Amino acid sequence: AQSVTQLDSQVPVFEEAPVELRCNYSSSVSVYLFWYVQYPNQGLQLLLKYLSGSTLVKGINGFEAEFNKSQTSFHLRKPSVHISDTAEYFCAVSFQGAQKLVFGQGTRLTINP
Amino acid sequence: SAVISQKPSRDICQRGTSLTIQCQVDSQVTMMFWYRQQPGQSLTLIATANQGSEATYESGFVIDKFPISRPNLTFSTLTVSNMSPEDSSIYLCSVGDRAGDGYTFGSGTRLTVV
Numbered sequence: 001a002q003s004v005t006q007l008d009s010q011v012p013v014f015e016e017a018p019v020e021l022r023c024n025y026s027s028s029v030s031v032y033l034f035w036y037v038q039y040p041n042q043g044l045q046l047l048l049k050y051l052s053g054s055t056l057v058k059g060i061n062g063f064e065a066e067f068n069k070s071q072t073s074f075h076l077r078k079p080s081v082h083i084s085d086t087a088e089y090f091c092a093v094s095f096q097g098a099q100k101l102v103f104g105q106g107t108r109l110t111i112n113p
Numbered sequence: 114s115a116v117i118s119q120k121p122s123r124d125i126c127q128r129g130t131s132l133t134i135q136c137q138v139d140s141q142v143t144m145m146f147w148y149r150q151q152p153g154q155s156l157t158l159i160a161t162a163n164q165g166s167e168a169t170y171e172s173g174f175v176i177d178k179f180p181i182s183r184p185n186l187t188f189s190t191l192t193v194s195n196m197s198p199e200d201s202s203i204y205l206c207s208v209g210d211r212a213g214d215g216y217t218f219g220s221g222t223r224l225t226v227v
Contacts, residue, residue: 013126036218041220042220043117043119043220044218045218046217049213049215051213070192094213099209100158101158103157104155
């Protein structure tokens with residue numbers, strides 16, 4: 001079955017600390033991978049995407065993610081977080097280029113001063 | 114990327130009534146999607162709307178409850194019919210013609226049914 005799992009529902013970190021938000025998927029077909037951010041009372045904004053090529057992709061706001069095919073993972077990282085990074089982060093997958101996106105459960109990132 | 118205007122941004126409705134949500138895009142797009150985000154949950158696709166054809170609904174969603182219109186390449190509406198408190202959610206529209214491009218989302222409609 002095709003599914004997306006975000007392993008952490010909440011991640012609290014201190015300001016300027018590094019953070020990793022985990023995403024794993026289950027699929028026997030090729031995938032496109034995405035990370036979206038949702039700030040309070042707003043819609044979703046695309047952070048970054050992996051389609052093919054280099055497994056390390058860089059996105060907006062200093063975020064990056066690494067595609068690991070053998071571990072079927074696409075973890076999101078940032079070396080130093082800021083208060084303004086407080087938001088909900090969603091991993092999403094398109095299976096075999098399908099138009100439909102399947103979303104993970106979301107991870108709430110909270111930055112403490 | 115496309116810019117989406119979604120209206121209303123929020124509403125409080127009485128049970129048994131219906132609400133129509135509008136999604137206007139600033140460019141022509143083939144594919145439009147409607148999602149539901151229940152409180153504290155992730156996004157679930159309701160249906161895919163292509164211009165000139167019937168919307169395609171996901172498992173668990175039916176046209177009688179969530180009728181969709183797509184009169185042209187820049188506009189779509191989603192109606193939530195005969196509402197109950199369980200319909201209280203954020204409803205989002207999204208557009209994107211190719212999966213690899215990623216998708217653009219509207220700011221959402223926060224619906225509360227009382």
